[in-house]
Amino acid sequence: MTATHTRTSTPTAPSDRKTTYREAMREALREALGTDERVFLMGEDVGRYGGCFGVSLGLLEEFGPERIRDAPLSESAFVGAGIGAALAGMRPIVEIMTVNFSLLALDQILNNAATLLHMSGGQLPVPIVIRMTTGAGRQLAAQHSHSLEGWYAHIPGLRVLAPATLTDARYMLAPALADPDPVLIFEHGSLYNASGELPADAGPVDIDHAAVRRAGTDVSLITYGGSLPKALAAADDLAGGGISAEVVDLRTLRPLDDATIGGSVARTHRAVVVDEGWRTGSLAAEISARLTEQHFYDLDAPVERVCSAEVPIPYARRLEEAALPQVHGIVAAARRTVGDPVPASGADETKRQPVNREGGPR
Amino acid sequence: MSTTRTRCASRPATRPNRQAAHRMALLKSMLRVRRFEERCVEMYSAARIRGFMHLYIGEEAVAVGVNEALTADDAVVSTYREHGHALARGVPAEAIMAEMFGKVTGCSRGRGGSMHLFDVGRRFYGGNAIVGGGLPLAAGLALADRMTGQGRVTCCFFGDGAFAEGEFHETANLAALWGLPLLLVCENNLYAMGTALARHQAQTDLALRAAGYGMVSWAVDGMDVFAVEDAARRAAEGVRAGTGPHFLEMRTYRFRAHSMYDSDRYRDKAEIEQWKERDPVEGLARRLREAKELTDKARSVLEDRLAAEIDGAVAAAEQAAEEPVEDLLKYVTSPVEASPP
Numbered sequence: 132m133t134a135t136h137t138r139t140s141t142p143t144a145p146s147d148r149k150t151t152y153r154e155a156m157r158e159a160l161r162e163a164l165g166t167d168e169r170v171f172l173m174g175e176d177v178g179r180y181g182g183c184f185g186v187s188l189g190l191l192e193e194f195g196p197e198r199i200r201d202a203p204l205s206e207s208a209f210v211g212a213g214i215g216a217a218l219a220g221m222r223p224i225v226e227i228m229t230v231n232f233s234l235l236a237l238d239q240i241l242n243n244a245a246t247l248l249h250m251s252g253g254q255l256p257v258p259i260v261i262r263m264t265t266g267a268g269r270q271l272a273a274q275h276s277h278s279l280e281g282w283y284a285h286i287p288g289l290r291v292l293a294p295a296t297l298t299d300a301r302y303m304l305a306p307a308l309a310d311p312d313p314v315l316i317f318e319h320g321s322l323y324n325a326s327g328e329l330p331a332d333a334g335p336v337d338i339d340h341a342a343v344r345r346a347g348t349d350v351s352l353i354t355y356g357g358s359l360p361k362a363l364a365a366a367d368d369l370a371g372g373g374i375s376a377e378v379v380d381l382r383t384l385r386p387l388d389d390a391t392i393g394g395s396v397a398r399t400h401r402a403v404v405v406d407e408g409w410r411t412g413s414l415a416a417e418i419s420a421r422l423t424e425q426h427f428y429d430l431d432a433p434v435e436r437v438c439s440a441e442v443p444i445p446y447a448r449r450l451e452e453a454a455l456p457q458v459h460g461i462v463a464a465a466r467r468t469v470g471d472p473v474p475a476s477g478a479d480e481t482k483r484q485p486v487n488r489e490g491g492p493r
Numbered sequence: 494m495s496t497t498r499t500r501c502a503s504r505p506a507t508r509p510n511r512q513a514a515h516r517m518a519l520l521k522s523m524l525r526v527r528r529f530e531e532r533c534v535e536m537y538s539a540a541r542i543r544g545f546m547h548l549y550i551g552e553e554a555v556a557v558g559v560n561e562a563l564t565a566d567d568a569v570v571s572t573y574r575e576h577g578h579a580l581a582r583g584v585p586a587e588a589i590m591a592e593m594f595g596k597v598t599g600c601s602r603g604r605g606g607s608m609h610l611f612d613v614g615r616r617f618y619g620g621n622a623i624v625g626g627g628l629p630l631a632a633g634l635a636l637a638d639r640m641t642g643q644g645r646v647t648c649c650f651f652g653d654g655a656f657a658e659g660e661f662h663e664t665a666n667l668a669a670l671w672g673l674p675l676l677l678v679c680e681n682n683l684y685a686m687g688t689a690l691a692r693h694q695a696q697t698d699l700a701l702r703a704a705g706y707g708m709v710s711w712a713v714d715g716m717d718v719f720a721v722e723d724a725a726r727r728a729a730e731g732v733r734a735g736t737g738p739h740f741l742e743m744r745t746y747r748f749r750a751h752s753m754y755d756s757d758r759y760r761d762k763a764e765i766e767q768w769k770e771r772d773p774v775e776g777l778a779r780r781l782r783e784a785k786e787l788t789d790k791a792r793s794v795l796e797d798r799l800a801a802e803i804d805g806a807v808a809a810a811e812q813a814a815e816e817p818v819e820d821l822l823k824y825v826t827s828p829v830e831a832s833p834p
Contacts (some may be wrong), residue, residue, distance in 0.1 A: 160554050171640065197640060203670065208629045208663030215633020215647075218618065219568075221640065223633075238515040243630060251619065252602025252613035287825045311827040390518070 147328035152294075155301035155329060156186045156318065160224065163304055167222060170308065171198040173209055174226030183228045184264060184323050206291060210236035210261065214244050214313075217259040222308050227263040229413050230279045232319065244313040245288030256311045260304070266357045266407055267320040267455055273443035276451075278407040280317040280356070281414035284385040290314045291384040292338055293356035297327050299382060302334030310338070317384075319357025319407075338383055341391040347377030350465045351395040354405035355381035358456055362405050362443075374469055384414060392418065393426050401432040401468035405434035405456050410438035435464035512787045519561070519718050520781060521795055523553040523774045526577040528799045529586055533576070533593065533754075537753055540832070541811075542593045545622075546607040549577035552747035554773035555680055556581040558649060558721025559741075562729040566616070568647040570631040573608035573622040574680075574747075578650055578705075584612045588805040589683040596813035603815065603816055604824070624685075625651060627656030630663050635673040635738075646732045654685030657693055665706040665738070672737040676728055677703070679740065680715065682747045687759040703740035715745030716771040746771075 141296035150158075163170045172187060178201040181188030191199040206227060213225040227233045233240065240261065247255040257439050267276035284291045290310060294300045300318075307314040344359065347365050350363040359380050366376035381387065396402050402422055407416035419434040440454040467471050528613045530550050547557065553742055556577035563569065571578040579589055584600055592599025593607050601611050601620070609620040618634065621627035631649035649772045653660045656679070663781045668675045696702055704710040713724040721743060728739035746768040750757035781787035 203666060205663035207660050207704050208632060208667045211626075211660070212633035212636050212667060213628020215570075215618075215630040215635070216640070217633070218630070219637030219641075221637045238623055238626055239629055242626055243621070247611075248827065249824045250543045250601060250605045250609045251824075252599070252604050254601070254613040255618070256827045290826075341797070344589070440795060452612070465725040470833075 147222050147330050149326065150297060150301075150329045151326040152297055152300045153184065153186055153323040155297050155310075156304075156323075157188065157190070158303050159289075160187060160190060161193070161303035163222075163224065163308055164190065164198060167308070169220065169222040170224060171200060171216075171221065172224045173202050174201040175202055175204055175209075175228055177201060177226050178437055182226065184318075184320070186323070187226070195390055198361075206232055206235035207239055211243065213259050214239055217252060217254060217313075218247070219470045222258055224260045224262060224304075224308070224388070227261060228261050229275050229320075230265045231274050231277055233261075233263050233279075240283070240289075240313070240315075241286055245286050245352055248312065249288060257313050258308070258311050260307045260316060261312050262316045262318060264320045265317040265432055266321060267439075267444045267451060268321045268357070270446055270448055270451060271320075271435040272446040276444035278439065280315075280384055281408040281412075281417075283317075284414055284417075286385075289385060290338070291317065293317045293319070293382065293384055295319070295322065295356050295359035295380050295382070297325070297329045297342075298333040299336055301329060302336040304337060306336060306338045314338075317356060321357050324413065325360070336382075337387065339386075341382050341388040342380045343377060343391065344380045344393060345376070345378040345473070347375040347399060349375045349399055349433055350401040350403060350468050351377045351379055351392075351399045351486065352403050352405060352461060352465065353379045353381065353392060353395070355384060356407070358407055359407045361456060361458050362461060364458045365465065368458065368462050372466075372471075374471070387418070387421070389421060390427065393422070393429075396422055396426050397429045401465075402430070403435040403437060403461060403464045403468060405437045405461055407439055407456060407488060409441055410436055411441060413438055431468070432468040435468055435479075437461050437464050501696075502627045509686055510581075516777070516781055516786060517791075519557055519722075520582055520777050520787070521799070523718065523777065524690075524795065525586070525799055525802070526553045526556065526580050526590075527774050528569060528796075529580060529589070529803055529806075530576055533590075533802050534753075536590075536593070536807065542607065544606050545573070546593070546606070546753045547574040547751065548747070548749040548753075549574055551768065551772070552680055552682060552715065552743075552745045553577055554718035555678070555743045555745055556650075558718045559650075559676075559721050559725040561677055561722045562725035563648055566643075566645050566646065567729075568616040568618060568631075568634045569608075570618045570627040570634065570647065570649040571620055572624075572627065572652060574652070575610055575620055575650070576607070576723040576738040579612065579617060579620075580608045582612070582615050582617045584610065584615060584617055586802055586806040587809050588612070589804075591810040591813050594810040594813070595815065596810055597816040598809070598813040602824075625655040625660035627651065627750070628655065628664035629667075630662045630676060632664070632668050632673055635668065635675040636671065638674055639671070641765050644674075644733055646674055646729050648678060650678050650680060652685065653681040653683065653690055654688075654693065655679070655698060656699055657685065665703060665708065665740075669706045669708050672735070674732045674735070676725070676732050677708070677738060677740045678725075679703075679742045680745055681742050681815060682745050684751065684760070686751045687755065690757070696703045700740065701744040704741070708738050708740045709736065710740040710742070712742040712744060715743030716768075716773045716776065717773070718773055718777055730757075745773075748772075
């Protein structure tokens, strides 16, 4: 599908301006609500509370309770109601607190949103946008910390987005709403407080293509969402050691942009996939398989994967950190691909990594 | 097993138009569903129809009576036992039969089959094979109507089995809370697949439970098309008047097994025979004969017309093309629009 949306926001100031990921998302919502009366936001605590993560703070006062709609704790009902409203010509944005809770609405997302167009022979497109948080790193333990976006990326009929930058947080929503089919947006919980300059010339975002966030020549670090800052930090570290890492931000997890991923690996000949999902059956597994299928002769080293340990995410800080992809693990994996397995910052970095018996070494 | 019918809706003082022609139309509509499905059984046995197929035989009064209360602007959300709902909604028998044959002329281009009939032009939103799965969807259609100020009704059919699903309770709560223009029609045929009502529900009075959500709720004799039509009209009027969702428990019975794969060992033959005495189609025909509104000749003409219609549907389905395999991946996502110049 071609993303043909044009920016409809009022022109921003000519200079870059300081903002946060959370504020950028809110601005995107405000723009969507302000420019299309079919758009409404629905979910738990999106109104009076201001959104569980503060994203929709103030929108209730601005747009009223019909369009900033507090829903009961009924994921299946309000996600399904969003799907029904989309069928009837509305453009609902449904917020689910975390991907873990989205499992209570999985029937509606998979059996209805993703399926109705095909099952009806093309009669019933479902133009819904479903936003939810994903990921760990805030000591919220297993039931609030998992990264299941890879599961959704498994499903034909869905588009799956993972905004990792301020620009994507600000300008991904409009093309998502312009898409006639269901779009899932995964917001990593650790990104909301990220702040920085939103470039004056930012947007619109191309939701068909991955983005090269940093150019490099020796190894491609392929990642998305909350792992992007870690991959960029790893690239800095690697640069200090004379290794030039290219960082590819997938941005769209389904459909995967094979051309950008493959193009990068054709230049660097090495790949490390960083994915906060579990290694087994992961998005990282899919990307690795595609690189092997399509770029076997470009590769100078086996594709490396840095994923979460095969364990429900623990509460204890030390254990949680050990379970998740970290900068040192990405650096170590990248070094292995270039035949330089010396750890970047001392031997004990590797010792800290627990042996992962189910999934092999991380 | 029999049901006590203590809470059936009483007849309103003024009845809707039930001139003889209307009564004949109801009979014809119910007979169409009955004869269509009987032919489906033949086609299934001949392996022209495959997959799961769930018959509505015995429940025709519900689909036909409820549809009388709906307009072309209203929406219908249905289940996997939806041939009757689709036919009563006006989906042509030809489009349904072709769908079941897996042909491209089917109402879902052969991608849905018996369980997934859709006709967006008639606002018939299928065809949901997850028990209770259509309920939230129906709430959403109703929500959109509420938000855009349209005086339409969304009617959602589901079975007694859906009462055990969270989706019923979540939707009932949401719809009542938000006052949505939703008509919930529970077809209580006393069995959730092969499990009797008393073995799957702690409280078997479903209308009573729905009332607990603050909805107007009635139990209705689902074998009497007049009772169904009366109740549906009153409920639809209430929904249109903005008094929020209404719930109808249609007490009915399916004469056939749950699906073509079901050997029906979980209920007594005597029970089935007892319910067949209350056959909604033959019951209406008998009443019309007694009222001298239906002669043997008129019945025979009616049967001939329906047989011809269904013969035509079968013949068209036989001759229809299949979707080319090259089109397999179509309709997974919407067609790519050309970029503006």
